[in-house]
Amino acid sequence: MISKQQIKTIHSLRLKKFRDESNLFLGEGPKVVKELLQSFSCTFLAATPSWIDANRHILPPGINCIAISADDLGRASLMDAPQQVLAIFNKKPSQLPSAHAMQSELCLALDTIQDPGNLGTIIRLARWFGIDHIVCSPETADIYSPKTVQATMGALGKVNVAYTPLPQWLCSLPGDIPIYGTFLNGSNIYEATLTPNGIIVMGNEGRGISPQVADCISHRLYIPPYPLGQPDIESLNVGIATAITCAEFRRRLSAAHQ
């Protein structure tokens, strides 16, 4: 049986203020909870008896775990369609990638991605493409927002996400690290030289990359529409643009290794 106080705590995690004060966040659903249990310490877990029976082997020893009815899960959950299990986790400290990481790997920088779902989708695809570090402007959505956590599908624990003012950070990097960004007047990504390392900057949903960040970018790229030059289309969703960009960097790198 879940208490009113426990439900109140869960619902408070909808708000960044309470997540920051408590250093906690919420994950829901079998896939997300299973993934998060591998990377974060869990302070509370509530699930249907059948989920608990089937998943005892993945529960850490000493976990605060309670069985609840589907009705109670519905009352506690923040989702439209609650899914068997929800759990509260401790947030983890984050840190900026080292200059060495960026000299050898590809990293993402997000310039004020405001939609929590877009942020979660980007974290999920970063994991798919083996990108270990994402650096966000302070105005980017919170990675621990429930919508972001759900959209990552559990990839949150596998990608290191840090927040810092981007112009200052980008300007402080060694000059040999390529900094890519997508712009409407950039070079066709399929014809541009792409390196196996560096930073890919993605811009805000409505305004794109801010002028201060644009000043730091060394390589301006463009994802061509089809047919090329079609005039009545303005943009792609930022998650989609990130995916196409990362896929092309990885396709080139894989082809170079063959």
Place this chain on the structure above:
Amino acid sequence: MISKQQIKTIHSLRLKKFRDESNLFLGEGPKVVKELLQSFSCTFLAATPSWIDANRHILPPGINCIAISADDLGRASLMDAPQQVLAIFNKKPSQLPSAHAMQSELCLALDTIQDPGNLGTIIRLARWFGIDHIVCSPETADIYSPKTVQATMGALGKVNVAYTPLPQWLCSLPGDIPIYGTFLNGSNIYEATLTPNGIIVMGNEGRGISPQVADCISHRLYIPPYPLGQPDIESLNVGIATAITCAEFRRRLSAAHQ
């Protein structure tokens, strides 16, 4: 001044039942409304006085247009952050693409895409990649759901979307039309032969492509993660997978034309 009855009508369009009965749907925000006005007949438009002043030239003659306060817009809107304007439009009849279209063009088929945001994102990227036809299984989300309309960013009027049972439809097509689908055991898309025409089938968010539809697929593709064969990743969001697949088809076609 907006009436209680008008607000009630707007709010009813959240539900498919009322959209179907009235043959109407809602669009919100400057970009979406501006695009929809080009493709759909508008039965009602409410906007802030400043939006109306700046956009008189795009309003069709005789349109039922009222100026409202930001407060009233907030009461009428279905969005978390209402944006200057909302409008009600007549839905349009849809039709399946002809066999001729599929013999010369690329089309998308969606096998039960349930999330309205994913559906809208796919319609938007289809437009970017010059794909004019999308065929959806009957269980796919409704293209006129408010979340879908917003996610299309107005591309709804430029892409023809029809609903039909996919196995029967795919089986009825001439045998020379290639039918592609993405599977975990498919061929690496970057090494596969891709044609400028045919159908790309995308599957459900959780279950992928259904067995009945899979039986109709002639070319099984796979988007490789990086590094290849990384074991702890399960999948990409369906909008992301659609984007990477369409981008690769279009990249090949553009390269072939050079």
